[in-house]
Amino acid sequence: MPQKGIDYLRKKLVIHKKRVDLRYKQYAMKYKDPMIGVTIPPDIRERYRAVLGWCAKGVDSLADRLVFREFAKDDFEVNEIFGANNPDVFFDSAVLSALIASCSFVYISSGKGDIPRLQVIEANNATGIIDPITGLLTEGYAVLSRDDSGSPLLEAYFTAENTSFFHADKAVRDLTFPNPTGIPLLVPIIHRPDAVRPFGRSRITRAGMYYQRYAKRTLERADVTAEFYSFPQKYITGLSEDAEPLEKWQATISSMLQFSQDEKGNSPTLGQFTTPSMSPFTEQLKTAAAGFAGEMGLTLDDLGFVSENPSSVEAIKASHENLRLAGRRAQRSFGSGLLNVAYLAACLRDGYPYLREQFINTQPKWEPLFEADASMLSLVGDGAIKLNQAIEGFVDSETIRDLTGVKGADYSG
Template identity: 75%
Template sequence: MSEKGIDYLRNKLNAHKIRVDMRYKQYAMQHTEQMVGITIPPEIRRRYRSVIGWCAKGVDSLADRLVFREFENDDFEVNEIFKVNNPDVFFDSVVLSALIASCSFVYISKGVDDEPRLQVVGAGDATGVIDPITGLLTEGYAVLERDENGVATLEAHFLPGQTNYYYKDKNIEDISFSHNFPHPLLVPVIHRPDEARPFGRSRISRAGMYFQRYAKRTLERADITAEFYSFPQKYVTGLSNDAEPMESWKATVSSMLQFTKDDDGDKPILGQFTTSSMSPFTEQLRTAAAGFAGEMGLTLDDLGFVSDNPSSVEAIKASHENLRLAGRKAQRSLGSGLLNVAYIAACLRDDFPYTRSQFINTTPMWEPLFEADANTLTLVGDGVIKINQAIPGYIDGKAIRNLTGLKGANANG
C-alpha cells in the first residue's frame, strides 16, 4: 500500500475533529443546542438554558461495566507490560475514549529501561489508514502536544518501521525513531467497527442526541411556564376612568387590595387568567427519557424516573438485556484492539518482528458485566453441582470466575 503522507493525514484529522469534539462536548454537558421554537423569544430562552447529562449517563453506564482483567494464555508476558503502565487508569481511559468518539489510539514508545510506554491519544488528536484484515494501521498521524490555544506543537508521523517527529518550534530539530517490525507504533482501539465504518461507531448516537435535545427544550419551556404558574396573571374590569393606575407588582404580591365604588355606584370586577398546567411537560420529559433509554439499552430508573418497587439483580439483568448485549459486543471489538496493542508493545520490548499469528492464543479476559449477588451465587452453585455430577470436572474455578467474577482463594489467575 502506497504512503499517503502527513498532509493527507492532517486533512483527514481536521475533517473528523469537529465530529469528535462535538461528542466530547455532549459527554461533558457543554454542547449548546441551536434554539428552535415559534412562541418563546430567543432572549427569554437564553435565560433558561437547560443542562442534561443523559449522553454522559449512556456512555458511563457501559464504560463502568467494561472492566478488563488480563490476557489469558500469555505466552509473551504482555500482562507485565500493562502492569507497569498504570493499568487502572490506562484501560478505563481507552474504553471511555473509544465509547465517546468511536475509537481511541494508543501511542507506544520506549520508556525507562527500554520498557514499552503506553499513552492514550483521543480520536480528536490522531488518525490513520487502517488495515481491515488485522485492525492495525498501515500509516498513522497524531498530535502529541498542543499549546494553550490548541495549536499543535509536536506531531508524529507513524510509518512501518519508523516514526518521524515534527516540532512547531523551528529551533528544535525534527527527529526520527526506527524499529525493526513492519507496523506503526500507533494502534487503534475501536468500538463496533464494520465494513462501512472501519473506525467504529460512537456510543453517543444521533438518536440519543436528539432525545436529549428534545428533553432540554422541554425543560426550558417548563421553566419559563413555571414563572407564570407561580404568579398567575390577574385582571380588573369596570374601573373608573378617573381611578389611579395600579402598580402591577403591588397587585401581584399584595395580600389585600381595596376598591371603592365610583360616583354611579358601580364597582370593579376582579379576575384571574387560567394558569398553564405543568403536567404536559412532565409527560413530554418522560417520553424523551423513554426514547433515550430504548436507544441506549437503559431503563427509566437509570435516568431518574424511579419506580416504586426496587428490583433484584436478576430483574435488573433482564431489564438491561440490550445493555448486556452492547457490552458483549464492546468487549469483543475493544479486546481485539487491546490485543493489537499487546502485540506491538511486545515487538518493541523484545526488539523482534513477531507475526500477528503468534498471538492468536492470547485471549483478552473481562470481568462479568453484572456483579453477582448472593442469590446468583446460590443458583450458580446449584447448577455447577448438577453439571459436574453429569460430566465430572466440566466446570472448574476459572469458568466460575468468568460467570461470577469471584476469584477463589487458591486460584492463581
C-alpha cells in the first residue's frame, strides 16, 4: 500500500482538529454558544451567560467506571511494561481522551533499560492511516510539542521502517530512527469504531451538545426574568402634572409612599404588573435534562434532579442499563486498542517483530462497571455454590472477581 506522506497527514490533522477542539471546550465548559433570541438584548444576555457541565458529566459518568485491571494469560509479560509507565494515570488518560474526542493515540518509544515508554497523545495532535482489519496504523503523524500560538515545534512521522522527528527550528537537526517492529509506533485507542467511522465516535454527541445549549438558554432567560420577579414593575395613574417626579430607586425600595390629593380632590391610583412565573423555565430545564439523560444513558438524578433514590446496586444497574451497555461496548473497543499497544511495546522491547496472532490468548481484564454491595455478594455467593454443585469447579476465584471486583485472599492473579 503506497504511503500518503507527512504533508497529507498534516492537512488531515488540520481538518479534524477543529472538531476535536470543540469537544474539549465542551468538556472543559469553556465553549461559548452563539447568542440566539429576539427578546433579550445581546448586552443583557452577555451578562447572564450560563455555564453548564452536562457534557463533562456524560463523559465522566462512563470514564470513571472504566477501570483497567490487567492482561490475563500474559505470555509476553506486557503487564510489566504498563506497570512501569504509571498505569494509574496512563489508562485513565487514554480512556478519557478517547471518550471526549472519539480516539486517542499512544506513542511508543524506547526508554531507559528494556522497558518501552508509553505516552498518550490527544486526537487534536495526532492522526494516521488505519488498517481496518487490525486497528493498527500503516503510517502516523503526531505533534509532540507546540508553541504558545499553537504552531508545531516538534513533529513525528511514523512508518513501518522508521520514526522521523522534525523540528520547527531549522538550526536543530532532524532525526530518523529505525523501527524494529515493522509497524508504526503510534497506536490508536478508539471509542465505538465502525465501518463508516474507523476512528470512532465521541461520547459528546451533537444531540448532547444541543440539549446542553438548550438548557443554557433556558437558564439565561430565567436569570433575566428573575430580576423582574424579585422587583415587580409598578405604575401610578392619575398623578397631577404638577407633582414632583419620583426617584426610581426610592420608589422601588420604600415600604411607604405618600401621595396627596390635588386641588380637585382626586388621588392617584397605584398598580402593579403581573409578576412573571418561574415555573415554565423549570419545566423547560427538566425537558432538556430528560433529553440529555436519554442521550447519554443517565438518569435525572445524575443531573441533579433528585427523585427517589435507588436502594441497591441492582436498582442502580437497572436504571443505568443503557450506560452499562455503553460501558461494555467501550471495554471491547478500548481493550482491542490496549492489546495493540501491548503487542507493539513487546516487539520494541525484545527487538523482534512478533506476529499479531501470537497475542490472541492475551486478554484485557476490566473491573466491573458497578461495584458490588453486600446484597450482590450474597446473591453471587449463593449462585456460585449452586453452579459448583451442578458442575464441579465451574466457578472459581477468578470468575468471582470478574463478577464482583473483589479480590480474594487466595487469588494470585
